[in-house]
Amino acid sequence: MTEPDPASLHPAQGQRAAVGVDEWVARSGERQESLPGALGAAQRAFGRVGWWPRLAAAVVLGAIIPQLGLNDFQFQIGINMLLLALLAVGLNISVGWAGLLDLGYIAFYGFGAYAFALLSSSQIGGGIHWPAYASVPVVMIAAGVLGLLVGLPSRRLLGDYLAIVTLFFGEAFVEFTNNVASSKLGGPNGITSIDPYKGFGAQITTNKGYFYLLLVLLAVVCAALHTLDRSRLGRAWRAVREDPLAAGLMTIPVNRVKLMAFSFGAAVAALAGTVFAAQQISVFPTDFDTPFLILIYAALILGGAGSIGGAVIGGLIIAITLDGFLRSPTQSGYIFYGMIVLTLVVKLRPWRKLGVVAAAIVVFGLAMHAIVGALSASAVAGGPQSSGWIADVVRHWVIVPSNPNGPGNIGFVILIAALIALVQLRGRWRTALIVPTVYLAVCVWEARLVSQPAITRQLLIGAILIVMMNARPQGLLGSRRVEIV
Amino acid sequence: MHKFLTLLVDGLTTGALYALLALGYSMVYGVLKLLNFAHGDLYMIGAFIGYFVIQWFGGSTALSIPVPLLLVIMFGLAAAATGLLGVAIERFAYRPLRDAPRIAPLITALGVSFFLENAVLLLFGSQTKIYNTSDFISFNGGIHLGALNIDVVRIMIIVLAIALMVGLRLLVDRTKLGKQMRAVAADREAAEMLGINVDFTIAATFFLGSALAGVAGVMSGLVFNQVYNLIGFVAGLKAFTAAVVGGIGSIAGAVLGGFIIGMAESFITGYVSPTYTNLIVFGILIAVLILRPSGLLGRVTLQKV
Numbered sequence: 005m006t007e008p009d010p011a012s013l014h015p016a017q018g019q020r021a022a023v024g025v026d027e028w029v030a031r032s033g034e035r036q037e038s039l040p041g042a043l044g045a046a047q048r049a050f051g052r053v054g055w056w057p058r059l060a061a062a063v064v065l066g067a068i069i070p071q072l073g074l075n076d077f078q079f080q081i082g083i084n085m086l087l088l089a090l091l092a093v094g095l096n097i098s099v100g101w102a103g104l105l106d107l108g109y110i111a112f113y114g115f116g117a118y119a120f121a122l123l124s125s126s127q128i129g130g131g132i133h134w135p136a137y138a139s140v141p142v143v144m145i146a147a148g149v150l151g152l153l154v155g156l157p158s159r160r161l162l163g164d165y166l167a168i169v170t171l172f173f174g175e176a177f178v179e180f181t182n183n184v185a186s187s188k189l190g191g192p193n194g195i196t197s198i199d200p201y202k203g204f205g206a207q208i209t210t211n212k213g214y215f216y217l218l219l220v221l222l223a224v225v226c227a228a229l230h231t232l233d234r235s236r237l238g239r240a241w242r243a244v245r246e247d248p249l250a251a252g253l254m255t256i257p258v259n260r261v262k263l264m265a266f267s268f269g270a271a272v273a274a275l276a277g278t279v280f281a282a283q284q285i286s287v288f289p290t291d292f293d294t295p296f297l298i299l300i301y302a303a304l305i306l307g308g309a310g311s312i313g314g315a316v317i318g319g320l321i322i323a324i325t326l327d328g329f330l331r332s333p334t335q336s337g338y339i340f341y342g343m344i345v346l347t348l349v350v351k352l353r354p355w356r357k358l359g360v361v362a363a364a365i366v367v368f369g370l371a372m373h374a375i376v377g378a379l380s381a382s383a384v385a386g387g388p389q390s391s392g393w394i395a396d397v398v399r400h401w402v403i404v405p406s407n408p409n410g411p412g413n414i415g416f417v418i419l420i421a422a423l424i425a426l427v428q429l430r431g432r433w434r435t436a437l438i439v440p441t442v443y444l445a446v447c448v449w450e451a452r453l454v455s456q457p458a459i460t461r462q463l464l465i466g467a468i469l470i471v472m473m474n475a476r477p478q479g480l481l482g483s484r485r486v487e488i489v
Numbered sequence: 490m491h492k493f494l495t496l497l498v499d500g501l502t503t504g505a506l507y508a509l510l511a512l513g514y515s516m517v518y519g520v521l522k523l524l525n526f527a528h529g530d531l532y533m534i535g536a537f538i539g540y541f542v543i544q545w546f547g548g549s550t551a552l553s554i555p556v557p558l559l560l561v562i563m564f565g566l567a568a569a570a571t572g573l574l575g576v577a578i579e580r581f582a583y584r585p586l587r588d589a590p591r592i593a594p595l596i597t598a599l600g601v602s603f604f605l606e607n608a609v610l611l612l613f614g615s616q617t618k619i620y621n622t623s624d625f626i627s628f629n630g631g632i633h634l635g636a637l638n639i640d641v642v643r644i645m646i647i648v649l650a651i652a653l654m655v656g657l658r659l660l661v662d663r664t665k666l667g668k669q670m671r672a673v674a675a676d677r678e679a680a681e682m683l684g685i686n687v688d689f690t691i692a693a694t695f696f697l698g699s700a701l702a703g704v705a706g707v708m709s710g711l712v713f714n715q716v717y718n719l720i721g722f723v724a725g726l727k728a729f730t731a732a733v734v735g736g737i738g739s740i741a742g743a744v745l746g747g748f749i750i751g752m753a754e755s756f757i758t759g760y761v762s763p764t765y766t767n768l769i770v771f772g773i774l775i776a777v778l779i780l781r782p783s784g785l786l787g788r789v790t791l792q793k794v
Binding site: 099103105107165167168169171172175176179180183184294295298301302305413416417420421424427428452453456459460462463465466467468469470473474477 | 774
């Protein structure tokens, strides 16, 4: 027997696997993308830390940050972040683990909020004012049962039909609260003056209190779900996601496992709903509309579906970006320009090419500004609509007409066309097209998008879903999934 | 009786819209097995294009061209624009995901739909646009039977929709492109091996389906008058319901389903209560899916392993 040549098992990068060696084995190193240098060392060190210490560290970090002295508004942003993270973690059960597209998820969140509101207000009867330790478990169990009922069609339905049935369930929930049961649920006026979380003689009324409550709840839910993920049920979910037929042949009760995924997700969403209702003191049908569902999906996809940490981080990033930064034009400018620079740095290699493109963008902008300014003075008369030093830098570089709405709209449409073209092109043409596209993006941003933060937020969420699914379906932090042949 | 007939005509009109939309859903689902959530938004964009054509030619009260020509331009432009948009969406968002897990293109479709809705909001504002159809097409024309009025717009829409459906049926059954589409729907890999240009066929399917959605959008503007950026979402859902009820992948099924949903909606609104319309329509869908998942005219397909 001859020893196998070690070189053939570990071929140098760029070299093709030797004949006779399984390519999948030979390229195992590439699948675990490791960064070079200090970053790589940090990554490896991080990888050696277990899951539980990481959770503990995250909780400690979350508990310390507010001690730096946050005001009430900043605590509200913190609450939104943790709430979205909790929702994304719950959605991860059915979407990430079991692979079921649950588009009615938002209705469970709404159900939790409304059920808590009914049990903790004067809305029905003479007024039920249960303490939180009684009402929250009841609401969660009820949501779990409701999840079972909604999931029942999944016994018969494949992925797409299931998506549509659950989407209808979500629509029906909004319809129900708005029109059908408006006498009890308040219709569009919602339910107001809901009790805070209370029990054992204490109650939580401040934003700071809800922040810590959510932090604890999120940690507990994550810990519970992590245990669940490592259990028989967690493995069964992943088996069902990868191949329901094979899972069934392995004696996994496919339907029951799917229903449980729905049920657990619904319970987590309902928990988030109770906190939302208690903290807001009021609930309205519009709080549980489709745009928020898409937001939760964006959070899950951005962080990486299938991992608890990914869902949490995705939720935190999306919430702080949308609620924290995109509110003010200056900070949203940092995000926008930062994203452009980051994309260029990541996508353009080597450095020489990046330098040339950056210089070309600057020169192109100056030239365009000069040409358009010479043709028509009013076409460059408007100043950038963002403020701060960025506006001063780009003032004599971007084209912003005195009446920016119409041209800004046209620019927006052309920009989308240019982005589509950019994806299709390859090589030199692509590099060449980057220059006008980036310049156009900046012009459209300064002329139109900055002044419409609400719409820009929504556009961004839609774009995140499209781009992430196409470019990096595993999410920002997920590891590349091994292809199953 | 009079109320019944009025509701019947209403049901036929909305049914025709749903049927046209359902055809697009069904075709795209046939070739890609993708539930294209953005389809309803193409319908919305078609309605907007029709509105801007009216504005371009002087507005509803002072049209500078004859009405038939205006209608031809509205339908033609809306069909061409939404068709091309559909092709662009396929190329940009769905093609890279053709071999990805099923859930990936679905989430992308959700993102495309959301993006389109908000892009339209950015471009055209949140104000509802009004067609004012009665300014240029008299409500008094058409068929009068006693107290029953069937105005010209409704007649035109029902006739045009049926003509398009027949045309599509002929295209799919008789032409080479139709044969290619059926082949790709049956088995994409096998079709590719037989030398069929799969990319082109899928693009053509998207064009046809999206163009039908654009036409349906202009029709909805003419009948319902109101156009805003969210009309596509619920209409798209109901049209998908129609496609499923009729049997997805089948042209006759999509048409039948469209008319069933349209009628159901009209009669529930008329005889029961408008409040419950959507809930009952969704209930029909869930009942059909649970009792007969392949739809009324669909064939039961065996799962291949």
